[in-house]
Amino acid sequence: MFKKSYLLSPGPTPIPAGVLAAAAEPIIHHRTAEFSKIFMETTEGLKYVFGTKEDVYILTSSGTGGMEASVANLCSPGDQVLTINAGKFGERWGHLCKAYGVVYKDIVLPWGQNYPKESLEAELKANPAIKVVFATLSETSAGQIFDIQGFGEVVSKTPAILVVDGISGLGATPCPMDEWNVDVIVAGSQKSLMIPPGLAYVALSPKAWKLVEISKCPKFYFDLKKARQTLEKQTTPWTPGITLIIQQRKALEIIREMGLEKLMTHHRLLAEATRAGVQALGLELLAEIPGNILTAVKTPAGIDGSKLVKIMQNKYLAYIAGAQDPEKGKFFRIAHLGYMGGFDVITALTALEMTLADLGYQVEPGVAVKAAELILRENWI
Amino acid sequence: MFKKSYLLSPGPTPIPAGVLAAAAEPIIHHRTAEFSKIFMETTEGLKYVFGTKEDVYILTSSGTGGMEASVANLCSPGDQVLTINAGKFGERWGHLCKAYGVVYKDIVLPWGQNYPKESLEAELKANPAIKVVFATLSETSAGQIFDIQGFGEVVSKTPAILVVDGISGLGATPCPMDEWNVDVIVAGSQKSLMIPPGLAYVALSPKAWKLVEISKCPKFYFDLKKARQTLEKQTTPWTPGITLIIQQRKALEIIREMGLEKLMTHHRLLAEATRAGVQALGLELLAEIPGNILTAVKTPAGIDGSKLVKIMQNKYLAYIAGAQDPEKGKFFRIAHLGYMGGFDVITALTALEMTLADLGYQVEPGVAVKAAELILRENWI
Numbered sequence: 001m002f003k004k005s006y007l008l009s010p011g012p013t014p015i016p017a018g019v020l021a022a023a024a025e026p027i028i029h030h031r032t033a034e035f036s037k038i039f040m041e042t043t044e045g046l047k048y049v050f051g052t053k054e055d056v057y058i059l060t061s062s063g064t065g066g067m068e069a070s071v072a073n074l075c076s077p078g079d080q081v082l083t084i085n086a087g088k089f090g091e092r093w094g095h096l097c098k099a100y101g102v103v104y105k106d107i108v109l110p111w112g113q114n115y116p117k118e119s120l121e122a123e124l125k126a127n128p129a130i131k132v133v134f135a136t137l138s139e140t141s142a143g144q145i146f147d148i149q150g151f152g153e154v155v156s157k158t159p160a161i162l163v164v165d166g167i168s169g170l171g172a173t174p175c176p177m178d179e180w181n182v183d184v185i186v187a188g189s190q191k192s193l194m195i196p197p198g199l200a201y202v203a204l205s206p207k208a209w210k211l212v213e214i215s216k217c218p219k220f221y222f223d224l225k226k227a228r229q230t231l232e233k234q235t236t237p238w239t240p241g242i243t244l245i246i247q248q249r250k251a252l253e254i255i256r257e258m259g260l261e262k263l264m265t266h267h268r269l270l271a272e273a274t275r276a277g278v279q280a281l282g283l284e285l286l287a288e289i290p291g292n293i294l295t296a297v298k299t300p301a302g303i304d305g306s307k308l309v310k311i312m313q314n315k316y317l318a319y320i321a322g323a324q325d326p327e328k329g330k331f332f333r334i335a336h337l338g339y340m341g342g343f344d345v346i347t348a349l350t351a352l353e354m355t356l357a358d359l360g361y362q363v364e365p366g367v368a369v370k371a372a373e374l375i376l377r378e379n380w381i
Numbered sequence: 382m383f384k385k386s387y388l389l390s391p392g393p394t395p396i397p398a399g400v401l402a403a404a405a406e407p408i409i410h411h412r413t414a415e416f417s418k419i420f421m422e423t424t425e426g427l428k429y430v431f432g433t434k435e436d437v438y439i440l441t442s443s444g445t446g447g448m449e450a451s452v453a454n455l456c457s458p459g460d461q462v463l464t465i466n467a468g469k470f471g472e473r474w475g476h477l478c479k480a481y482g483v484v485y486k487d488i489v490l491p492w493g494q495n496y497p498k499e500s501l502e503a504e505l506k507a508n509p510a511i512k513v514v515f516a517t518l519s520e521t522s523a524g525q526i527f528d529i530q531g532f533g534e535v536v537s538k539t540p541a542i543l544v545v546d547g548i549s550g551l552g553a554t555p556c557p558m559d560e561w562n563v564d565v566i567v568a569g570s571q572k573s574l575m576i577p578p579g580l581a582y583v584a585l586s587p588k589a590w591k592l593v594e595i596s597k598c599p600k601f602y603f604d605l606k607k608a609r610q611t612l613e614k615q616t617t618p619w620t621p622g623i624t625l626i627i628q629q630r631k632a633l634e635i636i637r638e639m640g641l642e643k644l645m646t647h648h649r650l651l652a653e654a655t656r657a658g659v660q661a662l663g664l665e666l667l668a669e670i671p672g673n674i675l676t677a678v679k680t681p682a683g684i685d686g687s688k689l690v691k692i693m694q695n696k697y698l699a700y701i702a703g704a705q706d707p708e709k710g711k712f713f714r715i716a717h718l719g720y721m722g723g724f725d726v727i728t729a730l731t732a733l734e735m736t737l738a739d740l741g742y743q744v745e746p747g748v749a750v751k752a753a754e755l756i757l758r759e760n761w762i
Contacts (some may be wrong), residue, residue, distance in 0.1 A: 001647045002639075002760065004722035024405055258383075266382045318724075341385035343699075346731045349726040350750065354758040365754045369731065370747030377735040377746075379692060380696060381382065 005317035006086055010140045010168050010189040010294045012197055013338030015251075019195060022250045023243045030242050036234040045252030049193070049260065050185055050203050051176030057227040058248075059200040059235050061067050063167035063188030066200030068096055069222035070163050071183050074132055074208060076216035077336040082123060082160075087111045087141035089165055093134035100217045105130070106198050111327055112286040112296065117150030124158050131237070132210065133162050137185075137285040138169030141324050143296030143333055149206035152181035167191060171255070172267040172293045172337055183208040189244060191293075192263065194251040194338045198244045231249035259295075261376070267292035270345050273375040277349040277368035278334075280340035281356065286331045294335040300309050303359050305329035311355045318351035325376040340377040385511070386698035389729050390677045391495065391521045391549050393571040403466045404624045411623050417604040421625050422744040426633030427582050430574070430595030430641065431566055432557030437584040437610040439629075441622040444548035447581030449477055450542050450603035451565050455513055456591060457597035458482035462506060462542075468492045469705050470523035470546055472567030474515035481598045492523040492708055493667040493677065498531030499512055505539050514543050518566075519550030522705050524677030524714055525668035526554055533562035542589050545677035548572060550579075552636070553648040553674045553718055564589040566605050566608060570625060572674075573644065575720045576630040578627045648673035651717035654756040657748035658730040659715075661747070662737065666699075667712045673750040677704070684740050688709035689759040692736045 007014050012124035039058070059065050071093070076079065077167055079102050083093040086109035091319050096106040105127065109115055124130055133155050138145050148164055153172035156163040161183035170185060171192030177185050182205070190197035202224065204212065212224055224239040254265055271292040275285060278297045286296035299305035306329045321333040334348050349368040355362045388395050410417050420439070427437035440446050452474075454461065456587040460483050464474040468489035476486035482737040486508065490496055505511055514536050518527050529545055542564035547556055551566060552573030558566050563586070570580035583605065585593065589757035593605055636644055652673040656666060659678045667677035680686035687710045702714040715729050731751040735743045 001650055001757075001760070002720055004720075004724065056557050172572075236703050269382055274735065275696060339383055339385075343385065343387065343556055343728040343731065346727060346750075350724065350727045354754060354761070356759060363759075364751075365444075366747030366751030369727075369750045373746045375730055377738060379382070380735070 001260050003317050006344065007090070008320045008335050008344065010321060010333065010335040010337050011188065011189070013192070013194065013335065014340055015169065015194055015196065016339050018123055018253060019247050019251045019254070022131050022247045025246060027242060030240055031235065035242065038246055039236070042232050042249045042252060043251065045256060046201050047203070048256060049252070051169050052178045052203050054177070054205060055228070055231055056201050056203040057224060057231065057247065058236065058240060059202065059222065059227070060238065061200050061202050062197050063186060065093060065222060066186035066202045067165060067190065068166070069200070069202055069219070069224055070186055071096040071100055071102065072217040072219040072222055073215055073224045074161070074163065074184065074211045075100060075102045076125060078103060080105070080127065080129045080130050080284065081134060082107065082127070082130050083113050083134045084136065084146070085109065086113055086115060086144060087135070087139040088353045089140055089167070093165070108234040108381060112144050112288060114144070117147055117154050120151055121154045124154065124160060126171070129290045130160050133160055134162050135162065137164050137166040137175050138173060138293045140168040140294065142287055143290055143294045145169065145287070145289050145291035145293070148175050148182060156181035161205070163212060168293050168337065169291065171263060174264055177203060189248060189326045191265070192338050193248065194254070195244060195247040198241045199248060213366045229301070235319065264292070267336065269375065269379050270340060270342070271295060272373035273342065273345045274334055274336050274348065276371040276375055277345070278352070280371035281353070281363060281368050291336045295331045296331050296333045298331045298360060299329060303361055305332060308332060308355055308359060311358055312351055315358070316354060318353040320348065320350055342380065344378065345372050356380055384698050387700060387725065387728050388691050388702045389716050391467055391572070391714065391716040391718050392569065394573070394575065394716065395721055396575055396577065397635060398718050399445065400628050400632045400635070403628045406627060408623060409594060411621055412616065416623065419627055419630050420621070421615050422488060423630045426630065426637060428542055428584070429637060430633070430737060431435050431568070431584050433559045433584050435586060436609070436612055437582050439585065439614065439617065440581040440603065440608070441579065441619065441624065442458060442581050443578050444567060444581050445473065446603060447548070447567035447569065447583050448473060449548060450581070450605060451567055452477040452481055452483065452598040453598040453603055454596050454605045455542070455544065455565065455592045456481060456483045457595065457693050459484060460512050461486070461508065461510045462515060463488065463511050464515045465496050465517065465527070466490065467494055467496065467517070469523060470521055470548070471517045471545070472553035474546070482701060484527040493525050493527070493669060495669040496527060497587045498528055498535050498595065500745045501532055501549060503696070505535065505541060507703070508609070511541050514541055518547040518556050519554060519674045521549040524666070524675045526550060526670050526674070529556050529563060530561045533561055534652065537562035538594050542586070543593060546665045549718065550672065552641070554646060555645055569737065573648070573719050574629065575635070576625060576628040579622045580629060602694050604648060617716045645673070648717065650756065650760050651721060651723070652676060654726045654753035655715055655717050655722065655729065658726070658753040659733070661748050661752035662683055664729050674718045675714045677712050679712045680710060681742060684742055686713060686735070688737055688741060689713060692739055693732055696739070697732040698730055699734060710747055723761065726757065
């Protein structure tokens with residue numbers, strides 16, 4: 001059979017045809033009025049997605065570059081910070097702090113476990129020296145989302161600032177920056193923003209900028225003060241990812257036309273359908289608060305989780321994600337993020353049913369599809 | 382939700398990404414060595430698909446142009462021919478003959494009904510003056526395929542020639558031209574050949590060329606003698622569809638790499654899965670010998686067939702085809718033709734289940750998917 005491949009991973013995500021085609025438009029120079037116009041329109045579109053009146057800076061890097069920019073611009077060596085670590089990406093905040101000599105208290109949680117705002121409140125009360133709380137909107141490694149609204153309430157009452165890795169979450173699950181008192185959000189281009197990887201986005205509150213002014217960490221490429229200075233001149237400090245920005249403007253047009261609220265509803269529906277499907281198969285979810293971005297599913301007893309992912313990826317070309325080390329094999333992750341539709345969920349669940357059957361797991365074909373189909377049909381607009 | 386559209390029609394069919402992208406390659410001039418090379422390679426690839434050692438002529442037209450070229454080049458006004466008419470496309474042979482003053486006996490069959498080779502044999506015996514038999518490999522309007530092998534056996538024993546409209550069928554269902562004694566096959570680019578519409582392909586046996594030599598029908602653009610003369614010089618008589626030919630070469634590479642036999646198996650499997658799915662829903666097929674190209678399904682009692690197609694197309698963006706006049710509403714057609722995969726069948730069946738439910742038809746969700754899934758899984762390579 002012709003094998004078509006399906007990207008069901010939490011980044012990169014599928015890209016609308018018109019956005020893909022935009023990469024083939026003639027390349028233009030970035031120090032031109034033509035590009036400045038595109039650049040500023042992209043910035044405006046990002047402000048809409050971020051839910052902020054602050055400027056959003058476009059960095060030519062992957063999301064991790066945006067995380068590094070946050071640490072390097074907000075902290076000084078020896079600063080005390082808190083990192084909420086419930087997976088690979090929460091853990092990365094700690095790795096970055098370590099690299100820059102920032103003293104971090106790592107709140108290590110089992111993957112998939114929630115961290116209530118009350119715990120954060122107690123932590124900040126116990127450690128008033130903490131200058132920054134590094135959190136994650138959607139922990140991609142575990143399919144868990146966090147109560148950023150609650151964190152914002154708690155942190156905004158203290159001198160500390162709240163920095164959120166919104167890379168996989170922004171656009172798919174609510175996180176209005178200004179309304180929720182989030183000081184810094186980092187986002188990435190290859191998630192709900194529906195373009196290829198290569199751009200990171202960062203916005204900062206006035207409270208965060210005060211820390212930038214006194215930060216002593218070394219930085220150059222990711223210097224946000226330089227980014228601020230050049231944005232005033234409608235340009236970037238370094239050569240930007242020109243075609244990616246052209247694509248991002250196009251994808252943002254789609255998002256604005258659809259509206260942010262509908263974009264959230266879209267992700268919620270796909271998530272609900274996916275969860276209903278896997279639960280109909282008798283499988284369990286990993287996360288306490290599963291997000292709309294991806295569904296992490298525990299590998300059923302007696303099944304080799306790595307094999308399951310391999311069959312999904314290599315036989316059915318349904319490119320779901322496995323669990324990352326050290327949880328490898330214990331669960332798998334089906335994304336429903338970005339430019340996906342109801343039938344992508346159906347494809348994922350059908351491939352999962354077939355894979356489970358291949359592995360000898362007792363499965364009634366069509367059961368997951370049925371559960372998802374009912375939700376999709378009821379909500380199909 | 383993001384709505385992705387799915388082309389489930391019997392042409393145009395989905396196009397592989399690399400083939401789509403080839404249309405964006407720099408346009409080159411057609412009177413160059415560079416284009417001649419592409420043109421000749423495309424011709425060679427088409428010979429492979431046609432199963433012939435004869436040359437295949439590339440006409441810049443849709444499939445109907447290839448049909449007209451056959452009539453205009455093979456016949457003379459007043460010639461007696463036979464047209465086998467079991468649907469819109471079989472009927473078209475008669476319309477073409479009429480336009481050129483060719484005397485045709487139209488064998489009119491109910492849509493979906495077979496025409497046995499014995500009937501053709503009897504017909505030719507009764508009318509020895511018949512010079513050409515115009516038949517159809519896959520009658521797209523009804524999802525019916527015909528016994529071209531049997532027709533070839535019968536016609537090859539007579540002075541008549543067999544001309545086959547293979548537009549939707551070639552590449553999806555067997556029809557090896559030389560082996561089956563088919564004198565002329567017409568094909569189109571937008572079916573199993575996996576490129577956009579715009580090119581028609583025609584190959585002729587030596588027996589057919591003898592008729593071309595004495596044909597008195599007027600022709601200019603579709604003059605196959607001109608095409609033969611220019612092919613010797615590795616070019617075309619008129620400006621060809623350059624980018625389409627570039628795309629066709631690329632798609633033929635995919636087909637050659639896969640192999641023709643596997644391409645047939647692919648279509649057969651998707652067809653079997655689709656038929657099993659719709660039959661599991663209690664629906665009936667239209668065709669006596671359903672082909673591997675598309676499945677025509679009778680509209681169940683109490684359901685408005687036109688509404689069904691509209692919901693599939695406009696709500697679920699699953700672009701199946703309705704029935705054409707005068708059968709409109711009586712059945713609908715799900716194609717599994719060209720660059721489709723197993724999950725496209727699942728998408729079609731899920732959309733059909735949801736549409737039937739929308740129309741109040743008693744349907745157990747997942748039932749069609751289950752039936753198809755079992756076949757797909759067993760045969761997934």
